[in-house]
Amino acid sequence: MLSLSCLAPAQPPASTLQLTTHDTANRIGSVVLTCDPAGGTHPKHDKACAVLSDVDGDFSRITARHQACTLIYAPVEATAIGTWHGKPVSFQTTYANRCEADRNSDGVFAF
Template identity: 80%
Template sequence: MAILPFAACLMSLSCLAPAQPPASTLQLTSHDTANHIGAVVLTCDPPGGTHPHRDKACAVLDGVDGDFSRINARHQACTLIYAPVDVTAAGTWRGKPVSYRTTYPNHCAADRDSDGVFGF
């Protein structure tokens, strides 16, 4: 009676398409001491949203499975001017909740140390 499992498969449609990872949607914000506020939406799987470099940002986050603390800074010189920038990320990464917050010494460092994820 091998036909019963096949019929069950067809009725549920679960055997017809590979499982897709849950979409990833993140709200990214930055706020500096001059009261400049930036906010973008980043969606991945597929890349989208309002982030100006969504493909690169999604690739960076994909490489660390959405764990912002594991992002490797890119090699780039930044000024030593101290103008703190608070950044946040909130949302989901492949179905898992994300809540991240940190402070960088300036906008250049935020862009460099997040490998462009906070480069908006």
């Protein structure tokens, strides 16, 4: 007789994202962010994973934090490619400058 009581509950698949920024000075930044558990090369992976957990991996739903930024226009293209709990993620946007990339992504693109 097989007992199912000893089986662990199904865990959502780990999330892995390649995050990249590219600015007009041709500076390119790239990190790997893993969540569940938090890790990778992102300098603040715990915070970035918490932000993404709050929006279920939907970058368009991230709420900008309160932070003043200069009005200097120096565009930064930001991309995120990978998976969030098994769902494919493909996000791309352009922020007015690095400060806005940090603020509007609540630190996810702060690297």
